[in-house]
Amino acid sequence: xxxxxxxxxxxIGHETLITVGCGAIIEDERGRILLQKRTxxxxxxxxGGLLEVGETFxxxxxxxxxxxxxxxMNALDLFGVYxxxxxxxxxxxxxxxxxxxxxxxxxxxxxxxxxNKESHELCFLHKEAIPQKLxxxxxxxxxxxxxxxxxxxxx
Numbered sequence: 001x002x003x004x005x006x007x008x009x010x011x012i013g014h015e016t017l018i019t020v021g022c023g024a025i026i027e028d029e030r031g032r033i034l035l036q037k038r039t040x041x042x043x044x045x046x047x048g049g050l051l052e053v054g055e056t057f058x059x060x061x062x063x064x065x066x067x068x069x070x071x072x073m074n075a076l077d078l079f080g081v082y083x084x085x086x087x088x089x090x091x092x093x094x095x096x097x098x099x100x101x102x103x104x105x106x107x108x109x110x111x112x113x114x115x116n117k118e119s120h121e122l123c124f125l126h127k128e129a130i131p132q133k134l135x136x137x138x139x140x141x142x143x144x145x146x147x148x149x150x151x152x153x154x155x
Contacts, residue, residue, distance in 0.1 A: 002050055002052050003052075003053075004052060004053050005017070005019070005050065009095065014093070014094040014095050014096060015096060016088075016096040016097065016098055017095070017096070017097050017098070018097070018098050018099075018100070019050050019051075019097050019098070019099045019100070020050065020051040020057075020060075020099070020100050020101075020102065021048055021049065021050055021051070021099050021100070021101045021102070021137070022048050022049065022050075022051055022057050022060040022061040022064065022101075022102045022103075022104070023045070023046045023047065023048025023049075023061065023064075023101060023102075023103050023104070023138065023141075024046055024047055024048055024061050024064075024065050024073065024076075024103070024104045024105070024106050025046055025079055025103060025104070025105045025106065025141070025142075025145050026046070026047070026065070026069075026071065026073070026106045026107075026109060027105065027106070027107050027145075028107075028124050029107075030124070030126075031126070031127075032124035032125055032126050033046070033124065033125060033127075033130070033142070033145060034046070034047065034069065034071075034113070034122065034123070034124050035122070035123060035124075035125055035130070035131070035142075036068060036069070036115075036118075036119050036121070036122050037119065037120040037121040037122075037131075038118055038119060038120070038135070039117065039118055039119065039120055040118070041135070042120070042133070043133050043134060043135045043136075044130075044131045044133060044134050044135065045134060045135035045137075045138040045142070046103075046138055046141075046142065047064060047065045047068040047069050047122075048061060048064050048065070048068075048103075049063075049064035049067075049068070051102075057102045057104075058076060058104075061073075061076065061102075061104055062076075065106075067116060067118075068115075068116055068118055068119060068122075069111075069113055069114065069115075069122055070111050070112060070113060070114035070116075071109045071110070071111040071112075071113060072109065072110050072111050073104075073106045073108070073109045074106075074108035074109060074110070075106070075107075075108045076104040076105075076106055077104060077105045077106070078102075078103075078104060078105075078153070079103040079104055079105040079141065079144075079145070079150075079151045080101075080103050080141055080144065080150065080151015080152050080153060081100070081101070081102055081103070081151070081152065081153055082100070082101040082103065082140055082141055082151065082152065083100045083101070086136065086137070086139075086140055087099045087100060087101065087137060089136070089137060099137055101137065101138070101141065103141045103151060105145075127146045130142065130146060
């Protein structure tokens with residue numbers, strides 16, 4: 001948990017907190033997406049995490065992807081900005097969040113995939129091999145990627 005979230009939780013307890021998530025749809029040269037099976041909830045999703053105070057979206061996604069996968073990304077393309085009722089979650093500890101997701105698509109990256117303590121697994125998968133147990137916050141944009149549908153841009 002980053003310092004901002006920790007501080008806000010001390011102030012508001014379990015009440016709904018608005019967060020900004022930054023994630024990356026990382027696609028390899030064979031058209032496969034990099035998915036991460038997380039250790040905390042056991043669901044699959046793309047690498048990413050929460051924006052920290054003072055960070056840009058790009059800085060946040062680059063930091064999170066490097067931490068979670070070992071990969072460095074070159075060019076980033078905005079895939080979509082996701083918000084709405086699907087962004088709400090209540091966790092087992094009672095914390096409630098509403099998350100806005102800024103998602104990038106990346107095909108230009110370098111390094112070797114290395115999992116960290118947040119990952120049970122990291123692997124590139126073809127569209128037909130995407131697991132059904134997806135992170136509910138990320139399922140909309142993973143499905144948009146699978147269906148070659150450009151993500152929504154909210155202005």
